[in-house]
Every structure is written in structure tokens, then in C-alpha cells.
Amino acid sequence: MPSAHPAVTHAPVPEKRETPSGLKITALATGFVMATLDVTVVNVAGATIQEKLQTTLTQLTWIVDGYVLTFASLLMLAGGLANRVGAKKIYLWGMAVFFVASLTCALAPNPETLIAARLVQGAGAALFMPSSLSLLVFSFPEKRQRTKMLGLWSAIVATSSGLGPTVGGLMVSAFGWxxxxxxxxxxxVIGMYMTYRYIAPVETRATRLAVPGHLTWIVLLAAVSFALIEGPQLGWTAGALAAAYVVAAAAAATLLVRERRATHLVMPWLLFRHPGFAGANIVGFLFNFALFGSTFMLGLYLQHARGASPFEAGLELLPMTIFFPVANIVYSRISARFSNGALLTAFLLLAGFASLTMVTISPDTPYWVLAVAVGVANIGAGIISPGMTAALVDAAGPEHANVAGSVLNANRQIGSLVGIAVMGVVLNSLSDWNQGAALCFLAVAIAYLLGGLGAWRLIARPERRSAATAV
Incomplete structure (x- = not known):
């Protein structure tokens, strides 16, 4: 007898499709690309901004360094905020802040507005940078795939950094600063949409933020930046500079006392007892001092001293910067054969000696000599960047990897901040661009060589002792 009820058939439930890795990595790389481009492209646009907005060299230094100031001072706080509120949410907030600030920069009618917008840009970058790495690690839980994606992510960032000056020069020449x-x-817009659409949120953690300590840290960096940038214009004994010295000293003392007594710290000071961790952070500071300080100086030098247009300066910088992504690939091939300490020592010394050859730069120095010297230094830079990150992770261990990465990034940005400010001091103090460039190259060489010494004593030698003990 047939059933009273017709048979019910169920359509097969479609399987949930996994988001392609390419979409995830694109979403998470966009923030890093913007943050990197906005450090490098402004260096080529600097001379044009000076001309169009009638800025002084001191104001131009603020336009470049103001971005790095808020970026560096807020990185640690932003990392804690991402843990507390959610990495995806903070990443999107940072992208939105950066978007609005970028539009304000483009519409800025005077240097003061541009400086203020750059400060806000840096705050936006500080929000999305730590979250970008956290989301990437969470999005690729399988170790082999995560390692591959981290390499691709680094290559995208390195390529944007290497091409930044050339892209900036082309755009300034064609469409204005x-x-x-x-x-x-x-x-x-692409980054925010793809992150909202394709990136899963990360579980939040009840993290208590050391807000008083972070505010003191911001005051300290701001006072030091003011003293370094305004010193050449106001005079090193001016009242405003004296006040900055007092504020910096008071902030440093307050931070020191607080960090000794507080439960929730701004910096994980105990990790610095490990020589590899301390060494990686020393290398990070000196490396960024040299790399970003020299890039800032070169963009201005090629245009002011050698008469290059922004586009020509961008093209002339290309042979010097294109080695970043190439050397990143080389590192992945040789890192299994050599220790990170040995690689860091060798390539920091290489970059130092290459920079040292330019302390005699003059109007008669051929362009190709400058390009080769800086290009060789930047080959070293492409090895140093992933090498010090790997050394840091090895020293900190997996349980401290996230906070260690935030500390290294903050240290590196402080290095950029001080390096750019010091180059501005040198160029402001000398009327001859070739003399200024020579002195800048000397400072860059010293930073690289000191970094090589630190890498040898704190990373390479402990690695050798560990290897000998293991045998």
C-alpha cells in the first residue's frame, strides 16, 4: 500500500567553501603596504612639498617624522588593544583612520595641516600593524602553510618598500605631491572590504592595558623628537629646547620608576635578559636608523644637490632599493646553512663598509658609484630584516612571540624616528649638500657597524656556545 505521505527528499547541503589563501593574504597585506609606502614615497616627494607648500627643512622633517612618532609610540598600546577588543576590529579601525588621514593629507593647504594629518596617519598605522600579523597567524593555523604565507607577506611588503620611491617619483611628476x-x-577601500568579507575574527583576551605607562612613553618620545627636529632652527640652548630636555628626563625617570613597581608593564623587560632578544632589538634600532635615515637623505640629496626631478630621483633610487625583495628570497635559501647571528654580523658589516665608501662623496662622484655603494648596503638590508626577526623569535620562544614582535617593531620605528631626525639635523646644519650627505653616510656607516658588533656579541657568540654545548 502506498504511503499516505509523499517521500521527502532533502537537497544536499552545500559545503562551506574555504576562503582562498590569496584573498586572505591580500586583505592582510594592504595595511602593511600602505604603512610602508607612506614612509618611502614621501622621501621622493619631499623637495616638491617644500616648493609647493613653502615648507622649511624642519617642517619637512616633521612631515616625515611626525608619522613615525605616533606610529612608534602607539604600537605597544595598539597590540594590547587588539588583544582586548579584537584584532579584526582594531585592524579595520586603523584602516579607517588611515584612510581619513590620507585624504586630509592630500587636501592639506599648508604645512601645519599636513603635519597634523601625518600624526593621525601614524596612529592609524599603529592600530593595524600589530593586528595584521595576529590575523595572519590566526588565518593560517597549519605551520607549513603559515610559514609560506609569512614569506609571501614579507615579500609583498619588501617589494612595496623597494618600489616605493620609484612609484612616488612617478606619481609626483605626473599628478602632483x-x-x-x-x-x-x-x-x-579594497583592504577594508576584503578584511570584513574574508578574515575571521580572533578571540579576544582580557588584557589589562598599562595606559599611564604608555602615555608616559608617548610624552618621552614626543619630547625627544621635538628637541632633535627643532634644535637646528631654534638653537640648542633655546628655552623651548631646555623645556623639552626637562620633559624628556622627567618622563624617562617616571617611566623607569613605574616599570619597576607596576604589575602591567609597557615593555617585557625580563626578556631583555636573553642576549639574543636584546641583540635583535639593538640591531633593529640601529638598522632602521641607518636604512630610513639614509633613504630620507638620499631623496633630498638627489634633487637638491644633483638637480634630479622627482621622477628621475625615483628612477635613480630604484637600483638601490630593488634589492630588498631579492635579498629576502636569498635569505630563505641560505638561512638553513648559516646561523642568524652569523648572517646578521656579516651583512651589517657589509652594509657599514659600503656606506663608509661614500663619506668622500662630492659633485664629481659618478652616479653609478653612489648606486653601487647604496645598493650593496641594501643587499645587506634585505638579509638583515628577516634575520633579526628570526633571531628574535628564537630568543623569545613561541609563548612570547607576539609581544616580542611588538617590541621589535616599536624599537625599529624609534630607530627610524631618530635616524630621520638626525639626518635632518645634519642637513640643516650645513649649507653644502655634499658635505651634509658625506656626514650622513658616516652616521649611517657607524650605525651599521655598531649593529654588526652587537649582532656578533649578543647573537652569534651565544649561538656558537649553544652549538658547542649541544655537541
Whole structure:
């Protein structure tokens, strides 16, 4: 007898499709690309900004360093905020802040507005940078795939850094200095949409933020930056500079006392007892001092001393910067054969001696000599960057990897901040661009060589002792 009820058939439930890795990595790389581009492209646009907005060299230094100041001072706080509120949410907030600030930069009618917008840009970058790495690690839980994606992510960032000056020079020549900031708008929209659409949120953690300590840290960096940048213009004994010295000293003392007594610290000071961790952070500071300080100086030198247009300066910088992504690939091939300490020592010394050859730079120095010297130094830079990150992770261990990465990034940005400010001091103090460039190259060489010494004593030698003990 047939059933009273017709048979019910169920359509097969479609399987949930996994988001392609390419979409995830694109979403998470956009923030890093914007943050990197906005450090490098402004160096080529600097001379044009000076001309169009009638800025002084001191104001131009603030335009470049103001971004790095808020970036460096807020990185540690932003990392804690991402743990507490959620990495995806903070990443999107940071992208939105960066988007609005970029539009304000492009519309800035005067140097003061541009400096203020750059400060806000740096705050946006500080929000999304730590979250970018956290989301990437969470999005690729399988170790082999995560390692592959981290390599791809690093290559994208390195390529954008290497091409940044050339792209900036082309855009400034074709569309004006404002275009380097307008470029962030479509990138930001794509990044925000793809992150919202394809990136899963990360579970939050009840992290208590050391807000008083972070505020003291910000005051300290701001006072030091003011003293370094305004010193050449106001005079090193001016009242405003004396006040900055007092504020910096008071903030440093307050932070020291607080960190000794507080439960929730700004910095994980105990990790610095490990020589590898301390060494990686010393290398990070000196490396960024040299790399970003020299890039800031070169963009201005090629245009002011050698008469290059922004586009020509961008093209002339390309042979010097294109080695970043190439050397990153080389590192992945040789890192299994040599220890990180040995690689860091060798390539920091290589970069130092290459920079040292330029302390005699003059109007008669051929361009190709400059390109080869800086290019060789930047081959070293492409090895140093992943090498010090690997050394840091080895020293900190997996349980401290996230906080260790935030400390290294903060240290590196402080190095950039001080390096750019010091180059500004040198260039402001000398009327001859070739003399200024020579002195800048000397400072860059010393930073690289000191980094090589630190890498040898704190990373390479302990590695050798550990290897001998293991045998």
C-alpha cells in the first residue's frame, strides 16, 4: 500500500567553501603596504612639498617624522588593544583612520595641516600593524602553510618598500605631491572590504592595558623628537629646547620608576635578559636608523644637490632599493646553512663598509658609484630584516612571540624616528649638500657597524656556545 505521505527528499547541503589563501593574504597585506609606502614615497616627494607648500627643512622633517612618532609610540598600546577588543576590529579601525588621514593629507593647504594629518596617519598605522600579523597567524593555523604565507607577506611588503620611491617619483611628476596620499584611498577601500568579507575574527583576551605607562612613553618620545627636529632652527640652548630636555628626563625617570613597581608593564623587560632578544632589538634600532635615515637623505640629496626631478630621483633610487625583495628570497635559501647571528654580523658589516665608501662623496662622484655603494648596503638590508626577526623569535620562544614582535617593531620605528631626525639635523646644519650627505653616510656607516658588533656579541657568540654545548 502506498504511503499516505509523499517521500521527502532533502537537497544536499552545500559545503562551506574555504576562503582562498590569496584573498586572505591580500586583505592582510594592504595595511602593511600602505604603512610602508607612506614612509618611502614621501622621501621622493619631499623637495616638491617644500616648493609647493613653502615648507622649511624642519617642517619637512616633521612631515616625515611626525608619522613615525605616533606610529612608534602607539604600537605597544595598539597590540594590547587588539588583544582586548579584537584584532579584526582594531585592524579595520586603523584602516579607517588611515584612510581619513590620507585624504586630509592630500587636501592639506599648508604645512601645519599636513603635519597634523601625518600624526593621525601614524596612529592609524599603529592600530593595524600589530593586528595584521595576529590575523595572519590566526588565518593560517597549519605551520607549513603559515610559514609560506609569512614569506609571501614579507615579500609583498619588501617589494612595496623597494618600489616605493620609484612609484612616488612617478606619481609626483605626473599628478602632483597630493597623489601619493590619494593612492592610499583605493588600497584602503579594497583592504577594508576584503578584511570584513574574508578574515575571521580572533578571540579576544582580557588584557589589562598599562595606559599611564604608555602615555608616559608617548610624552618621552614626543619630547625627544621635538628637541632633535627643532634644535637646528631654534638653537640648542633655546628655552623651548631646555623645556623639552626637562620633559624628556622627567618622563624617562617616571617611566623607569613605574616599570619597576607596576604589575602591567609597557615593555617585557625580563626578556631583555636573553642576549639574543636584546641583540635583535639593538640591531633593529640601529638598522632602521641607518636604512630610513639614509633613504630620507638620499631623496633630498638627489634633487637638491644633483638637480634630479622627482621622477628621475625615483628612477635613480630604484637600483638601490630593488634589492630588498631579492635579498629576502636569498635569505630563505641560505638561512638553513648559516646561523642568524652569523648572517646578521656579516651583512651589517657589509652594509657599514659600503656606506663608509661614500663619506668622500662630492659633485664629481659618478652616479653609478653612489648606486653601487647604496645598493650593496641594501643587499645587506634585505638579509638583515628577516634575520633579526628570526633571531628574535628564537630568543623569545613561541609563548612570547607576539609581544616580542611588538617590541621589535616599536624599537625599529624609534630607530627610524631618530635616524630621520638626525639626518635632518645634519642637513640643516650645513649649507653644502655634499658635505651634509658625506656626514650622513658616516652616521649611517657607524650605525651599521655598531649593529654588526652587537649582532656578533649578543647573537652569534651565544649561538656558537649553544652549538658547542649541544655537541
Amino acid at each position: 597630493e597623489s601619493i596620499f590619494l593612492l592610499n584611498l583605493p588600497i584602503g
